[in-house]
Amino acid sequence: MGSRRYLLRKVLHAIATLTFVLAFNFVLFRAIGDPVKLLTRGGSLHLDPKEQQALREEFGLDDPLPAQFVNYLGDTLRGEFGYSFASGRPVIKEIREKMGPTLLLVGISTLLSAAIGILIGIKGAWRRGSAFDTGSLLGSLTLYSMPEGWLGMILLITFAGTLGWFPSGGIESTDQLTGFAHLVDLSKHLFLPCLTLTLGYLGEFAIIMRSSLLEVMGEDFVQTARAKGVRDKDVRRRHAVPNALLPTFTLAFYSVGFILGGAVLIEQVFSYPGLGQLTYGAIDQEDFPVIQAIFLLGSAAVIFFNLLADILYGYLDPRVKEA
């Protein structure tokens, strides 16, 4: 199969998935849940029948479902997610404001956990059964087993509370700082949330990298390289690791979704003003327009990163395109 067809197929697949997510969201809120009840916070916001009718008309709930679906698609594609119950502001504005800090947090944490995890995995696999291997595998499994929200709480209570080394929350001390001083302040605030997310996802990377490298080490071309008399270090660096990196590399892209999800709790724990905190607040207040928008955007982001991973994978490992 040619490169172009491979690309086209992957893009079409991503679009189909996105359409499914859109339809799923529509069905969930209109068909399974009662929209009026959801829009009035489980009926706790008492409305008389007249007001309810007004609400039904405003949201076009009396239109036939297909017409509602078309309206909904149009609104969503235009980025019109309605107004937040909590703040009364357009949902899209709220999201745009909170996106930056979250991208910063999730981006740094993903890179760090992937980089450190991969290094640990390589070292462990290459000396299988060594003290380092056993120790790091056990450590990775332990980190993997920890609820990261809880880990964040423990780090906060220890390093911000008892020891007082880091600020206990927020993203900046004041908004007066500029330049280098601002950067230092920002790093201090980012340190604990980043540490939590990095620790929380590092284990998975180390485990995957380890097993992937172990598998590659048994392959013929590694044996051949050894037989040729290539130095151990070069066998690892030039033959084994590049091939073992592939699955780990895709994992990094697939993990974005999980790390984004993990950020919800971490941001709440560290009062970090990002999408996670917005989500947590929306759950607490049953702010459905916000919850819906976050579900759609979160899914879109994950689908996008998966597509990116597929495309890059096809480029790095041309065998995939043939399949």
Next chain:
Amino acid sequence: MITSPHQPDDLTVGTEAAPPPAPRDPKKIKWLRRKRALAGFWLVYRQSKMGMVGLILLVTFIFLALAAPLLVSRTDLGVSDPPGAPFLRPSGEFPLGTDDFGRSVLDLVIYGSRISLIVGFAATVMTMTVGAAVGIIGGYYGGKTDTLMNALTNWFLVIPWIPLAIVLASILGRSLFNTILVIGLTSWAGTARLVRADTLSVKERPYVERARALGASNWHLVSRHILPNVMPVIFANTVLTVALSILAETTLSLLGLGDPSSISWGGVIFDAFDAGALSAGLWWWLIPPGICICLVTLAFTMCGYALDEVLNPKIRER
């Protein structure tokens, strides 16, 4: 449990004892074969240190969960007549201190093991059932059915689970059953993919073809040949799924989407967080339930790892 009555080739282990006198009764043969396979399996499993540590931990926690009603009186867990004053530090009377109502944190943690394990197991059963059904149906029937099942699986694999779980839990409401439902609905896809791949390979084996030639129905083929042979894959996957389900329950509870009326480890952490345990430094309320979650998850993961090494000879040490 690992081995199945109709397993034509011995997938698990190659340890064969000297053949005992062959019994005539086919039922006896079946049981003998099962017993021998299980013994062989145990022989290999026992060698894995990791698997044994995990198993011991696991048995301890299951025992704790079963014995909880004997160790803790239910009235001590009520909020109306708590045994102590609120926010007591750990002491002889309350080894792990008390919570905001004055309930013993140790009691909460012991009782919490029940809900955490129940959710873990129930969600796993659901995940496995849906995953196995979708995977086998798709893999066995092939064609359009497979395309459809595969598309469904891929969709659910891609949708990020936390937003999906949040949406589902918010719409369905907060109860123990819904927690299980949400975890099951969001985590079956991985299993379905594994089972489908395995079904595709089992389907092509000669004995399936032979049974088909003899006129076996689809149901017979699936239930008697395909299912027993994909069982090892499902089973090894199950153990890891329990770990993931327990973590998922914790995440849902921490997000405030758990059942407020039942006591789970995640719920205890959420209550502590909600009551301001972070700023007040009430570590004894936060740390124990988290450590329990970590230990149980670790136990399941370790057992899963060991099982995988036993059941999947490819990754056994070369």
